[in-house]
Amino acid sequence: MENSPTSRQPASGNKVLVIVLVVFGVLCLGMVALGVVGFMSCRNVLQNTVMPMVSCGIAYEEVREAMFAYAKDHDGKLPNAATWEDDVRPYFAKVDLITKENKDAPSGFRIRKMPVEGPWGCKIGPEEYTGMAFNKDLSGKKLADIKDAHSTVLLFEVEKSGKNLSEPYAPRSTMNAPQLFGESRGWMWIPVEGKNPFGSKGGKFGEPPPLTPPAPVEEKKPD
Numbered sequence: 001m002e003n004s005p006t007s008r009q010p011a012s013g014n015k016v017l018v019i020v021l022v023v024f025g026v027l028c029l030g031m032v033a034l035g036v037v038g039f040m041s042c043r044n045v046l047q048n049t050v051m052p053m054v055s056c057g058i059a060y061e062e063v064r065e066a067m068f069a070y071a072k073d074h075d076g077k078l079p080n081a082a083t084w085e086d087d088v089r090p091y092f093a094k095v096d097l098i099t100k101e102n103k104d105a106p107s108g109f110r111i112r113k114m115p116v117e118g119p120w121g122c123k124i125g126p127e128e129y130t131g132m133a134f135n136k137d138l139s140g141k142k143l144a145d146i147k148d149a150h151s152t153v154l155l156f157e158v159e160k161s162g163k164n165l166s167e168p169y170a171p172r173s174t175m176n177a178p179q180l181f182g183e184s185r186g187w188m189w190i191p192v193e194g195k196n197p198f199g200s201k202g203g204k205f206g207e208p209p210p211l212t213p214p215a216p217v218e219e220k221k222p223d
Contacts (some may be wrong), residue, residue: 053180056122058097059114060155060190063132066091067154071143073108081139081166085120092116119161122188124178130188131158134164138192149193156189 025218069091071078079087093116114120120132135153146152153169159176169189177184 050121053185055112055114056188058111059120060132060188062095062097062114063088063120064094064154064190065097067096068143068145069095076142076144078138078141078143079134081134081136081164083164084134084139084166085118085164089116111178119164121161122157122178129161131161131165132156133158133167134171136166137168139166143192146192150191152192154192157187
């Protein structure tokens with residue numbers, strides 16, 4: 001049986017995101033060895049493109065953990081949409097899903113925690129951020145009353161940054177989404193339960209969430 005949202009155990013870090021980073025690092029070092037690109041070019045891509053995306057994916061998980069911690073202290077209820085970021089901020093400050101290995105990585109290769117005071121969102125340029133919005137349909141709702149937790153979006157990415165952003169969730173066109181290596185990377189989102197878009201439960205990165213929660217795996221009884 002899975003843990004209920006209010007009793008779930010926080011993850012120790014997003015392994016899928018780390019794997020993405022490791023694979024890219026190996027490919028990049030291989031290209032450096034072959035003379036295809038220089039080390040500084042490879043490092044710049046990591047610093048300005050890959051690392052912000054990885055950090056943002058973990059930030060969505062950390063904010064979700066903070067919202068669960070808030071709900072635990074407020075009769076199982078999610079915050080009000082009008083003040084959700086302000087309400088969750090003290091809890092977010094205490095959440096840390098970034099592993100020690102990530103923190104001790106060489107400069108330029110570290111996964112950084114999203115600033116507690118903001119802006120909350122994904123860094124897509126030197127001084128440019130997208131926003132993180134709360135699904136307004138879940139404002140003040142009890143976690144236990146959310147029927148399809150794996151297919152209900154809790155937090156999602158929007159075009160502009162700001163505080164206490166909220167609106168009813170609706171899939172956005174990928175044509176206007178931030179780019180990764182010159183192509184649309186889609187929009188970040190995370191469900192009430194399940195992994196973020198980098199993981200299998202949440203769906204593929206940039207795709208709308210599944211319409212139904214994952215079916216439970218039944219154990220076969222011996223004949």
